[in-house]
Amino acid sequence: MREALTAERDAILAALKPVVDGIAATFGQVCEVVLHDYRKPEQSVVAVAGSVTGRTVGGAMSEIGMRVLSHGDEAADELNYVTRTRNGTLVKSSTMVLRDSAGAVFGALCVNVDVGAVSQVHGLLGALAGLGAAPAELPTTTFGNDIDSVVDALVDAHQSKQRGSWAELDRAERLELFGGLDTRGVFAVRGAVEQVAARLGISRASAYNYLSQARAARSAAAGISAGGHA
Template identity: 25%
Template sequence: MTNIEILQSYIPMVDFIADICGPCYEVVLHDISKPDASVIAIRNNHITGRKIGSPMTDLALKILKQKDYVDKTFITNYDGYGDDGKVFLSSTYFIKNAQKELIGMICVNNDITDIKKFNNSYEIILERFKYREENNKDDKYEENIKNSLISVANSIISKTINSINIPPSRMSIDEKVKIVHELNKEGVFLLKGAINEVAEQLEISEATVYRYLNKKI
């Protein structure tokens, strides 16, 4: 096959890639033998406004000059930029003949302009939630949003008990005293009904909870 016949055999591949990827992907087939009018097939050219007969890009010319294609089959996911401020994630496949000579390239340009704009807006929004008071760097706060006091109490109690990783039935008195004091630090006993919840989960009486609270550790 001649070089042009090889390149023409890739034209269906241009349509194939474009149909798979969708309208945000420009797919271009270049014939490197004519740099001034290298584009011989293109899909979704609304993205850059190029057409058949358009010239090579600066990167394509650089690839030819530096012979980056010699040891590579393709290059992927590099940055591309359009004259109108568009941003692309681009990839290029090198087409070679039987003598391993570069004769053409298929370039795929993913228009990520909208994604970039969205990401920038997203980063701005995130900045609103990154503030931490300098004096509280060592404090770590977490919040579980619940619909009732009992749910709040149960959430804190369960979390504290689970941190010891021992079932209440096997806990020592000292371990239960420690949990009661930890729960007190968490403010659990400010909640109505918390004493009863703690007593039930630790399998002790309410009176014992009060006694543990008064016990120094």
């Protein structure tokens, strides 16, 4: 059974590789299509066409992939969301999860479109029409071909929201940091706890302890919220 599912997943990925090229060719140079095999998080990119985020075959999943992976088989498609890359490129994306016949999520087909030029034209037309509304602040998404760089970027982003170094954070802020990283799917990646511990300068045991406490606090808060709506 396991061998059959493995063969099925491989066949689905093989069948989608021409689709990757076809979609990218249809939309032109502003479009990038990436095919992921989540069985290999550190080298999840198995096909790519176009260049918007700089992905290459053999590259790692992004933080979006981490979030999908953390949801397991409950993961759902994420369609038409807008984000920014770390170099400021405005990107509209869709992430469509891939499932085998047993319903297990094992990969994703992602479409990224550079909408920066469209946004500039929209802003110019808005200015000419007298529409002065400021654009909404968009989240920055970390795309990288190295899983370590993605994890490090997420740790840095969460630390930048805090008031100082790890040593300066109180317990609540430390739990918030670990909870935030967990929510974004960082710890779904093998070895991420050890990497985060090294990045923060703490022991592996301490990192696991803070992660456990953060998850317990989130579960308790969810229980209270569910009870409040009963």
